[in-house]
Amino acid sequence: MNNSKMWLVVNPTVGIPLFLGAVAVGSFAVHLAVLSKVTWFNDWLSGQGMNGGAAVTSMLNEGDATIPAQVYFVPDGTSAVLSAATWL
């Protein structure tokens, strides 16, 4: 088998953790680099979808009057009404 003779020179107790560690650190670094560059990841994390809430905004612009106001009930017993105008 190709390259299997390396284990005659490198002790597996050293080589295997080194190999797995290199894979883990390398893949983490690549994912961190990609996700810190793209714009949609933070939007998605903050609950705005992956296009920065553009879908919601365009929905509102199409016909604000047809969108009902949202009523939020707060744990202290009060409530708040959030209209489409408030969103924009």
Add this chain to the structure above:
Amino acid sequence: MSNDPDKVWPTGLTLKEAEEVHSYIIDGTRVFGLIALIAHILVAVSTPWLG
């Protein structure tokens, strides 16, 4: 056992043992690669990644 003529130093493994260790690593790498490939396809389909 310690004076097994098939053992190779510095690790003291025989060629057969080295090939067995290597086969597990190759198998693990293939499984990891397959799971990673599926995960990347799912991400490419469901996010704007890659445009």
